[in-house]
Amino acid sequence: MANEKIGWGIIGCGVIAPIHADAVQANEQAELVQVYDIVEERANKLAEDYDCSYVTNLEELLANDDIQAVSICTPSGMHSEYAIAAAQAGKHILCEKPLDITLEKIDAMIEAAEAYDVKLAGVFQYRTYPIPQKVREAVRNGKLGKLVLGDCYQKLFRSHEYYGSGEWRATWELDGGGALMNQGIHGIDLLLWIMGNVARVSAYCRRLVRNIEVEDTSVANLEFANGALGTLVTTTSVTPGENIRTEIHGDKGSIKLQGNDIVQWAIEGEEEVTGESTDEGTASDPTAVTAAGHTEHVRDLCEAIINDREPTIPGHEARKSVELIKAIYLSSRLGGNTVELPLSYEDDGPGIYPPQTWPEW
């Protein structure tokens, strides 16, 4: 195995698929073999662009012995059915965020990966960047002292046209939510990764601007398992969109990130670092994703396969952000009442309550 390339398939050939194709091509250990979509034109286009074959019949891709791993790039609420089919066919899996949109379906994919002895890795590309890693290390090594606050502000912009660009977008059934489940999950994953798990939450979710089913704005109060508190603000309806701001404060220091830039690094006994934010990111443009993080995800899964180890973001890690989002939705449905984690499957449901009438303006 060590000298052979890992054959890769891509399931779903929409906006994010070329990033996976770039990431596979950037890895010497991997080779893009075949892509699949229900829409032939999309599969054909991706195959032409990346010089591989395409199919519109999933069984064909799953029966292809030249493929050992697949990227799942379908609408979010379809990830688990494709992942389980891939696991049953013995293919390792790199799955886009969110792993799926219910905890029950996520657990079914984790169980299938275990049962069929394949690796299941989640995509959260921000975790692969050096700056967030440096922040996490400082926090985890106690450099900030006792953690007091872990805040995340995601003030993003998504246009009306964006929501119209796919029928599944901003639906409870297939996107599983809005600003939180689709866009905000990145900052939420990062906050949890740096601060540790959340124990309880109270939240409001609202649909304030866009004519969509799901929330476009949410505010949540968090209490982490380590006792620190935090605020999570997430919207896709403000102009101009800003890069995600993550602010971690302890009694001995504070670190603030904007996107992928450090805007404050103030720790007792260390020289303070500040810098202007230059990273444009996906604050307003959902297509501005670069392949650097995905390249690292593909490399990591290849190594996990070759060395038979867990991927860096295994299923149970990628599940955490969905559980917190579900807790926020439950609290919002309960009018802002406190919700304790972990959740049970019965706690699942949409995040907007009471049902809203459409604003007049």
Ligand SMILES: NC(=O)c1ccc[n+]([C@@H]2O[C@H](COP(=O)([O-])OP(=O)(O)OC[C@H]3O[C@@H](n4cnc5c(N)ncnc54)[C@H](O)[C@@H]3O)[C@@H](O)[C@H]2O)c1
């Ligand atoms: N990591 C990131 O930053 C990032 C960025 C964008 C999207 N994503 C994730 O990638 C996934 C796909 O998002 P996208 O923006 O590429 O979506 P998209 O709508 O552009 O693409 C989805 C593709 O899946 C295909 N598909 C396959 N099987 C299908 C089926 N049974 N029904 C309907 N469509 C089917 C569609 O035809 C389409 O080509 C989502 O889960 C999203 O959250 C992640």
